Amino acid sequence: MNESAGHASAPEPGRSLAVCALIGAALMAAVDEIVFHQILAWHHFFDRSTPAVGLVSDGLLHTAELLGLVAGFVLYADLRRRHALAPAHARAGLFLGLGGFQLFDGIIDHKVLRLHQIRYGVDLPVYDLAWNGAALALLAVGVVLAVRARRGLRS
Amino acid sequence: MSGPHLHDAAPQGVTGTVIAVTALLAACAYLAGSTRLRLRGDAWPKWRDACFTAGCAVLAYALLAPLPGGPFTAHMAQHLMIAMVAPVLVVGARPLTLLLRALPVRPRRTLLAVAHSTPATVLVFPPLAALLDLGGLWLLYRTPLFAGTHHQPLLHAAVHLHVVVSGLLFTFAVCQLDPVRRRWSLAWRATTLLAAGTAHAVLAKALYATPPPGTAFTTADSHAGAQLMYYGGDLVEVVIAVIIAVQWYTAGGRVHARRRRRAESTGTAPVTSAFH
Numbered sequence: 001m002n003e004s005a006g007h008a009s010a011p012e013p014g015r016s017l018a019v020c021a022l023i024g025a026a027l028m029a030a031v032d033e034i035v036f037h038q039i040l041a042w043h044h045f046f047d048r049s050t051p052a053v054g055l056v057s058d059g060l061l062h063t064a065e066l067l068g069l070v071a072g073f074v075l076y077a078d079l080r081r082r083h084a085l086a087p088a089h090a091r092a093g094l095f096l097g098l099g100g101f102q103l104f105d106g107i108i109d110h111k112v113l114r115l116h117q118i119r120y121g122v123d124l125p126v127y128d129l130a131w132n133g134a135a136l137a138l139l140a141v142g143v144v145l146a147v148r149a150r151r152g153l154r155s
Numbered sequence: 156m157s158g159p160h161l162h163d164a165a166p167q168g169v170t171g172t173v174i175a176v177t178a179l180l181a182a183c184a185y186l187a188g189s190t191r192l193r194l195r196g197d198a199w200p201k202w203r204d205a206c207f208t209a210g211c212a213v214l215a216y217a218l219l220a221p222l223p224g225g226p227f228t229a230h231m232a233q234h235l236m237i238a239m240v241a242p243v244l245v246v247g248a249r250p251l252t253l254l255l256r257a258l259p260v261r262p263r264r265t266l267l268a269v270a271h272s273t274p275a276t277v278l279v280f281p282p283l284a285a286l287l288d289l290g291g292l293w294l295l296y297r298t299p300l301f302a303g304t305h306h307q308p309l310l311h312a313a314v315h316l317h318v319v320v321s322g323l324l325f326t327f328a329v330c331q332l333d334p335v336r337r338r339w340s341l342a343w344r345a346t347t348l349l350a351a352g353t354a355h356a357v358l359a360k361a362l363y364a365t366p367p368p369g370t371a372f373t374t375a376d377s378h379a380g381a382q383l384m385y386y387g388g389d390l391v392e393v394v395i396a397v398i399i400a401v402q403w404y405t406a407g408g409r410v411h412a413r414r415r416r417r418a419e420s421t422g423t424a425p426v427t428s429a430f431h
Contacts, residue, residue: 055357055360055361056353056357058356058357058360059352059353059354059355059356059357059360060349060353062352062353062356062389063348063349063352063353063355063356063392064349066352066389066392066393066396067345067348067349067352067392067396069393070393070396070397070400071345071396071400073400074400074401074403074404077404078404078407081408081411082411
């Protein structure tokens with residue numbers, strides 16, 4: 001990765017988008033951890049029906065979230081110091097990352113791997129709808145911003 | 156429930172005391188070394204002295220002082236401090252670099268030979284260091300080994316020593332702050348950290364569901380201990396990740412500055428002349 005750190009610098013839209021998507025995904029994972037696990041205590045730390053593969057993927061995702069947050073911020077700082085940040089693409093990437101992780105969490109973690117549910121002892125489909133609906137809304141904002149960023153680049 | 160006497164997190168008896176005294180002596184030696192460097196006019200940041208001393212103090216405190224919480228929680232707090240917190244503080248202070256600079260020529264050559272020997276080179280291969288550290292942890296908590304340490308003092312001592320040494324080895328290998336013969340790339344070290352963090356998180360959740368075999372801690376105690384392991388582990392992993400990230404950023408900065416100087420000397424005005 002070192003070689004890319006030294007280039008002097010036209011804006012790098014692709015890299016700006018990817019780095020901010022990484023930050024967005026890691027941020028959303030952190031928000032999930034802090035708000036739903038810790039503050040609201042809706043999710044369970046460990047759901048006894050969690051299968052082994054779910055436990056491993058959960059551990060991997062959790063660690064990747066922490067490392068992703070650190071990596072995302074240092075890559076962002078690197079873009080800034082090289083004046084290579086494309087702000088419009090960065091914003092689009094952030095929303096794509098936020099929505100992408102939220103959707104991944106809602107579909108893969110909650111439904112496919114059945115790690116834990118959003119909340120226990122409630123009418124779950126409503127919560128799932130709100131969760132995944134919010135994810136799609138964030139993704140939609142990300143897509144609109146990305147399209148506008150590309151147009152802005154061409155003009 | 157077999158009572159809190161089953162595992163006293165402190166006081167630790169002979170091994171704990173020996174490790175703690177060694178740590179305090181190491182702190183004195185470190186301070187003597189850095190003072191020697193400064194007296195002869197070399198630069199050695201003050202924060203590294205503080206970092207190393209704090210690491211040794213954490214180690215000694217965790218081994219000698221009684222820790223709060225149930226027996227399993229207290230045990231976990233102790234392990235977190237001696238296997239993760241103290242090693243990061245100690246390794247962050249670059250003790251090998253200091254030793255190599257402070258020692259007289261003859262012992263320095265010996266130390267360098269040891270540091271560059273084949274066994275040392277193999278041991279600091281990050282995935283192997285991670286395997287020794289996390290593998291030991293899995294053995295301890297998923298086999299009757301943990302229950303065994305309560306009855307056999309020698310086993311208890313060996314486990315303690317392994318936890319401290321493998322924690323230091325892992326942190327040393329992944330951070331790679333000191334000069335070693337074989338340098339491992341960022342990708343190797345980051346992937347190792349990711350894998351080790353995963354193994355740690357999975358083990359913590361497994362402990363939440365089922366405590367180590369052969370033990371009888373209360374549910375509240377084993378839950379608190381497992382969560383402490385999970386979130387405490389996170390904290391130290393983030394610190395290690397920041398150490399690696401700062402290394403990458405600094406190295407990138409050096410490359411950048413070099414290219415800028417070259418561009419300026421050849422007269423091609425770079426776009427980034429406003430850099431800094």
